Amino acid sequence: MAENTPVRLLVILSEDSSVRMELRKGIPNSLEELMDEVKNACGLEGYIRLQYKDTDFGNIFVNLTSTTVIKDLTILKVIQLEPDSTVVLYPVDPPMSSTPLFGLDSDDSSVSAHTDDTILLSSPSSDSLRTQQWPRVFPIPRFSYDTECQLQRGNAEYMTSQTRLTPSSKMLSDILEKVAESIYAYKPYPEDSDFSDVAEALTRKHPCLKEPGSFNESYGWKCRMKIKMANYRTQLKAHGTSAELTVNSLKSKSQEDSYPAKNLKRPRRAEVNHFPSLPSGETTGSLKQEKISLLAELQKRNNRQTIKEKMAKTFGYRRQEIVHKQPSIEDIMARWPALFQMEEVCF
Structure with missing residues (x-):
């Protein structure tokens, strides 16, 4: 004491x-x-x-x-x-081709853009999608064996003598890499308050990493995490493994919007699946046929389960179309009428 x-x-x-x-x-x-x-x-x-x-x-x-x-x-x-939330990570689909990406059909050239429209989306079922929103208590992941051993010794010394641990460059890299992966499992573009939550959770779990003299004794970690997260997004863009990041790359933007910070397409508040990849084994053509089949199913009776399955299957196709083309509510209602049924609104 x-x-x-x-x-x-x-x-x-x-x-x-x-x-x-x-x-x-x-x-x-x-x-x-x-x-x-x-x-x-x-x-x-x-x-x-x-x-x-x-x-x-x-x-x-x-x-x-x-x-x-x-x-x-x-x-x-x-x-x-609430208790810590856990997330299971699955491999993402391969990068998409350079062909026109889920644009509206040729008979939909009159679509108008309304960036403030609120689009109602059906619940996705693909295993590659996020399943958790940002947790109230951020779960700090386990690091490498060597890092965990050093942290255990550092925490023990902190308890007895208030001695703080100065991490080596290798240890620092391991901590930031694992934390960035965990953050990305929830959000690709965290807010400032999110970084504060993570930094405080890190120093609370490992008090030997506290930084005396800084705000909440974790401000330095917050700054490092911001830089690491930006670098982590850049790596994923370069590898083409994340559709929601490549959509903001310069190659995916029009010539008039080809600036890094212009017209970024980011998730809204509480949105976890902003720009998902297509389901494994599916293509643009196959999902377009699925959409035509869905329209035919809407003319039948007592087939809610079939409609629900087809809406879940076409979630990625529909979402990417909405993000890229930013159609109005009227156009969405014409192309995806099942999206506005009571079963899809109240999922």
Whole structure:
């Protein structure tokens, strides 16, 4: 323990519930130990995050990343979290050919572009698609055996002497590479707040990586992750293994939009499958025939399951058509009427 003087804390559980607790042995050295003390005193289970009332910034609650800011009569707030989400990664399909990509048929030349249209999409079934949205608690992956051993020793030393680990270039590269892969499993274009979540999760799991003097003791990791993620996207574009990244490459843009930061096609909020690849073994021609068959099925009765299967199968074809051509709602209704059935809206 950092101190032997008893410390009194007020723990806010909800708007109408709070608990007064006393740490008889003083303030714990680690945030994990403090969380355990709070759980035991308040009868909590599962995953939590602690916030403290920061008097330097107008008495607002700030995420607690270190026990050094805890003093006698500090007010804490408990945020209940969901368990870590897990994602299974599958290999993506081969790069698409250079032929015109899922453009509208020749009889659809009058399509107008409305970039602000909200398009309703059916639920995809391809194994190569993302299945999870951004988690509330980002799961830090396991690194290489050598890196994990160094982190275990570093965490043990940090617990006893507050000694921080200075990672070697090899270790740093391994950490950033694995973290970038995990981030891409959720988002190809993370936001600034997402990088903050990941950096804080990394230093919370491995406190020996904390950076004294920086914001939340993890700001340096946040900056490194941003640079690494940009390089990781560049590598995937060069290999042509990700359709949602190659769509933003200069080769895929028109001549008037051939600037790196112009007219980027990115997912909207809570969208996990923005630009999927075609299902394995399918081509543009085969899916176009599937679409014609789908239109014929709509004229029949009592075949909802068949329509649902065909809509799931053509998800990638339909989504890439929408992203590339940006058609209006009227054009989408004409080409994909099944998309607006109740079964597809409420999936």
